[in-house]
Amino acid sequence: MTVKALQLVTVLVALALWELVARLGWVDPLFVPAPSAVAPALVQIGGGALAGLADTLGKTALAYVLSVVLGVAAGIAVGSVRLLRDVLSPYVIALYGIPKILVLPWIVLLLGYGTTPAVFYGTLHGFFPIMVLVMGAVRDVDRTLVTVARSLGASTWQLYYKVLLPAIVPSVLAGMRLGIVFCLLGVLVVEMFAGLRGMGHLLSSFANGFQAPELFAATALVSAASIVIVLALDHVNEKLSSWRG
Amino acid sequence: MKVLGLRLALLALLVAAWEIAGRTMNPLLGVPPSAVLPALRDLLLLRSYPDLPASLALTVREIATAYALAVAAGVGCGFMLGMHRLVGRVWGPMLAALYAVPAVVWYPSLMLFFGLDAASKIAFGFLLGFFPVALAVLAGIRQVNPQLVVVARAYGAGTVTVFRRVMLPAMMFTLVGGLRTGLALCVIGVIVGEILGSKAGMGALINHAYGLLRTGDYVALVLVTLILVVGSDVLASTVERRARRWTE
Numbered sequence: 001m002t003v004k005a006l007q008l009v010t011v012l013v014a015l016a017l018w019e020l021v022a023r024l025g026w027v028d029p030l031f032v033p034a035p036s037a038v039a040p041a042l043v044q045i046g047g048g049a050l051a052g053l054a055d056t057l058g059k060t061a062l063a064y065v066l067s068v069v070l071g072v073a074a075g076i077a078v079g080s081v082r083l084l085r086d087v088l089s090p091y092v093i094a095l096y097g098i099p100k101i102l103v104l105p106w107i108v109l110l111l112g113y114g115t116t117p118a119v120f121y122g123t124l125h126g127f128f129p130i131m132v133l134v135m136g137a138v139r140d141v142d143r144t145l146v147t148v149a150r151s152l153g154a155s156t157w158q159l160y161y162k163v164l165l166p167a168i169v170p171s172v173l174a175g176m177r178l179g180i181v182f183c184l185l186g187v188l189v190v191e192m193f194a195g196l197r198g199m200g201h202l203l204s205s206f207a208n209g210f211q212a213p214e215l216f217a218a219t220a221l222v223s224a225a226s227i228v229i230v231l232a233l234d235h236v237n238e239k240l241s242s243w244r245g
Numbered sequence: 246m247k248v249l250g251l252r253l254a255l256l257a258l259l260v261a262a263w264e265i266a267g268r269t270m271n272p273l274l275g276v277p278p279s280a281v282l283p284a285l286r287d288l289l290l291l292r293s294y295p296d297l298p299a300s301l302a303l304t305v306r307e308i309a310t311a312y313a314l315a316v317a318a319g320v321g322c323g324f325m326l327g328m329h330r331l332v333g334r335v336w337g338p339m340l341a342a343l344y345a346v347p348a349v350v351w352y353p354s355l356m357l358f359f360g361l362d363a364a365s366k367i368a369f370g371f372l373l374g375f376f377p378v379a380l381a382v383l384a385g386i387r388q389v390n391p392q393l394v395v396v397a398r399a400y401g402a403g404t405v406t407v408f409r410r411v412m413l414p415a416m417m418f419t420l421v422g423g424l425r426t427g428l429a430l431c432v433i434g435v436i437v438g439e440i441l442g443s444k445a446g447m448g449a450l451i452n453h454a455y456g457l458l459r460t461g462d463y464v465a466l467v468l469v470t471l472i473l474v475v476g477s478d479v480l481a482s483t484v485e486r487r488a489r490r491w492t493e
Contacts, residue, residue, distance in 0.1 A: 207353035
């Protein structure tokens, strides 16, 4: 309770300080507007910004579904075959680690502007962390469980369905928690680099137009949306893990 | 041995597939390896981009500055949150919530505030590198067994000794992991910043080659940048291994 109250106080004090600094003229309002100037801007950009946010979140959702499905499938496939895992894992780790922004110009050349490159790049961002986590989880499944299931006559299908899948659920959930931020990041980057719609495009056009209050309002809106999404996922995660026991 | 052979075979297969795909594609889009090599040679001999050394140096300087700031602020902030229980409980979750925001949303504001030059890239690299360092310090401090600290104090160890002999070794594993992630993110932040908007640096060269559809030069520039990325991570992992051996 005190923690919640103190967090609220922190936010309020920060906002008050920011307002004070802006009012005293310590920062140029052209670049850093006061909170009292951002709030009306939020109302003013309201409709357009919400449409942009919906557009961005739609692309993110598509990229996210693709990343989770492909990432989990690839993670299980590569993780459960020893040879495949040994051969492929350095490549997977390398692809996970390199900055994907370097291939973005080429993706845009290939796929053009708009929705397709955003979904593709978002999927590229979300896929690897999920795949790496699931791959590791499949590798670490207790061998005894597999041996026992086999000796009791489980078919390959049953082995996957009854032993492997339940064992990797926590890692899949962790991957899903990590993946959403990566997907959103990827979609926003493409919208900034080569977007026609969406929040990323809106943010960079406000910045290019020196519309600082609108820019801050839009930034706050995207940040709030992503915090809400992540906290909601955390909540679902907790519910599920308490249900698993 | 067999695994290594298969890995190399796969690599050769990928390069061959790239060559075939690159030749059949529109030459503005597809650049086969056989076309990358001459472009790379021209680049390294400073024929296509004479300002390559200056751009590379600028990008390295931006990364170094951003990382130094991120480590200083991250360690400071992590200790502040870790050493005071209440501060940690109040601000720790807020820090974690901010970490959940895709950092790129801050970049347009940074660009507006710091301009198109190096400062906005340093600020963005700093922002990306700061969080893993701060969170690693915080997690590391929470791993220290408080009984060890109490015992050391009871035997008359001063603050500095407690820190050096008890806390640092216990934290080291988590700390160096965070420092390595922080460096990787600083590198990514600076490069993302340069590609999203800059006048100089490797990202500006990449954008220039891309904008003029000089795809061969673009691929060569990406390869040079990748060497920078991989080099920084190799350096970080060497330091990481040293540090972990020191604590054992």
